[in-house]
Amino acid sequence: MVQKYDCLIIGAGMSGLAAGIRLGMFGKKVCILEKHTIPGGLNSYYKRKSYLLDVGLHALTNFSAKGERKGPLPKIFRQLRIPYDKFRLSEQIESKIIFPEHQLTFTNNIERLISEIHQSFPHETDGFIKLIEMIKTYDALSLNDGYLSAKQVVGEFIKDPILKEMLFTAPLIYGSAWENDMDFSQFVIMFESLYLEGLSRPFGGVRTIISSLEEKLNSHNVDIRYRSGVKRIITEGVKAVGVELLNGEILKSENILSSAGLPETMNLVEGIAPEFKTGGLSFTESILIFKDKPKSFEAESTLIFYNNDKVYKYQRPDTLVDFSSAVVCFPNNFEKDDLKEGMIRITNIANFKKWDMLDRKTYLAEKENVYQKAVGLIKKLYPKFDQEILYKDVFTPKTVKKFTGHFDGAVYGSTEKRKDGTTPFKNLYICGTDQGFLGIVGSMLSGISMANLHVLMGDK
Template identity: 35%
Template sequence: MFRALFLEGFFRPEGTIKDLIDMLLEQYDQFEGELRFRAPVAAIMNKDGKVQGVRLHNGEEITADAVLSTVGIPGTAQLSGWPLDIDQYIGKMTFMETISMIPELELPPERSGRTILFYSLKDQLSYHRPVEPIDASWGVICFPDNFQGIERRNDAPTQVRVTNAANYELWQQAAADKEQYRHVKEVCGRQSAAAVSKILGRYSQDAVFQDSFTPMTIERFTEKCGGAVYGSPIKIKSGRTPWSNLFIAGTDQGYLGIVGSMLSGVTIVNQHLLG
């Protein structure tokens, strides 16, 4: 982590994440891969120590010589019937991230031009799951437009992203009611902005757009139980499972972040499927 932060520096695609995904999809299409949308998996079918394929929620069965799972260790265990103590594999840390678009962002001189700021309003940082929906007293502030080599249009608003630790159970309770969920998002957004304003000034008052993703967003789009975006605290570095042709890839295999997750998939495929 020290080497990545202070010696090598951060990295982001030159365009947007969508641009990166489009490039990957084009390459996948050249390999004659088939991509299914809105086709959730209901079960990973197995028999006699080997995985046979997957069964979709609509009942369709797709056979396969091997299955590479990126839904995490808990999700893979639930789908396959893997006898596992799932609770110990569910990550405890999850986050809320608020994205603000500011037409003309004016920062204090000591903050200008920065890409990443780690902040704590307390003398001692408490890196743990908060007792409230979020803990705005510490977090990460990112200015994605400030990476070297990124050219921004003069009329384009500046993007400010603020990440704070969150409590999954409280967000899960709020999500049972849409209005309550929206209310908690608004309250937490204000709390985060108030805390960060002590560092950046009143940056969010002129925002033309502002929204947040929560632990529920993470869980919905990544299938990571508990909204644990960094996955299980226990990694399976080999990617192996009790079935000889079922493999774990992504953050639960060991690599972190978007690029790390993709690298994990490449590594597991090369090691177990193409090796």
């Protein structure tokens, strides 16, 4: 007999899990369909030797202290009825933006960044403060705004081209599907989440968050089916009515929420579906594990946004990897350190198509090259780094494709976002990355808002 649901959710990433909890809480019959064997999507985890590694976690954005009511994180706790302490958050120490002739440090207190800008770019202090004031009053969550160039808007407040580039590095690499610029609403979201609210790490890594979400899903009897890839979305006219799984099973549903990405979801729709743009940005990530903690070689920062030029090139490189910039993450350098060994994660911008063309032998050799370059950067930044590497892993744009299913391994999905979640098909909605909210917090918020807007409010 064909199973019938109130809502099917494609993908057990952060957005799908959050949407599932929200719907289960209101008594909906929900099933989350995931092609992999564990939850988390791009923010999942894996085990190699005795090491438990996070796939994507550097830091949780949008930090808020216990008891705060405003902001995305308290909203997630309220909407999912998860107690604040469950995420076991530990704040960043400090992070740096490093350019050839300038450095800026930021913490979870914006006053630090203001004073750093005042020291290095005194003539820009007023403009930066005005930019903050404007950002605080801007409605970035409006679901109807079109694309507005963030570089253009920020240029009205910040005149120094180097400072402007420096301020864009973190928002771009942590949340832009667009090359070298981003939609101003997205910039506002990223600016608030990184510089105004700040960074933290769940003690125990991403598994702490995932197990809190799983616990909630179980308590609301939400079905999650792993190894259940969706082969096609079944439609009747302009209405989505169900899915066929890769094993041939058919499931029917009143609504479908998809976190698989906009072009990828449309690709699942049977018959003729409109095409949407694919994003071009992907990453490599090198993970190094060693005996001593980073402080032993004087690495005290949590994150480093490194760029060796005056201009920050946030674009698909013509080569396999762009080594001129990187994000360096020290998971040990949060207020509480939950790791036994020292660990560094280094992210570089990479080109999916170039990686996809390599034969197996060259692929492995190029991964080794990425690792060697990562070690070289650490030695450049920290000349005292002389650790024996106990374990290393490098993942490539092909890994991003494997964990997300995104065409071209596009980390932040399509350059076409669907802020209101709608698609050309009735009852088929987008949540997560291609709805437009990125990162762990953003994607959970996206799952919650799309579940509220299209399934729960749709009931009234």
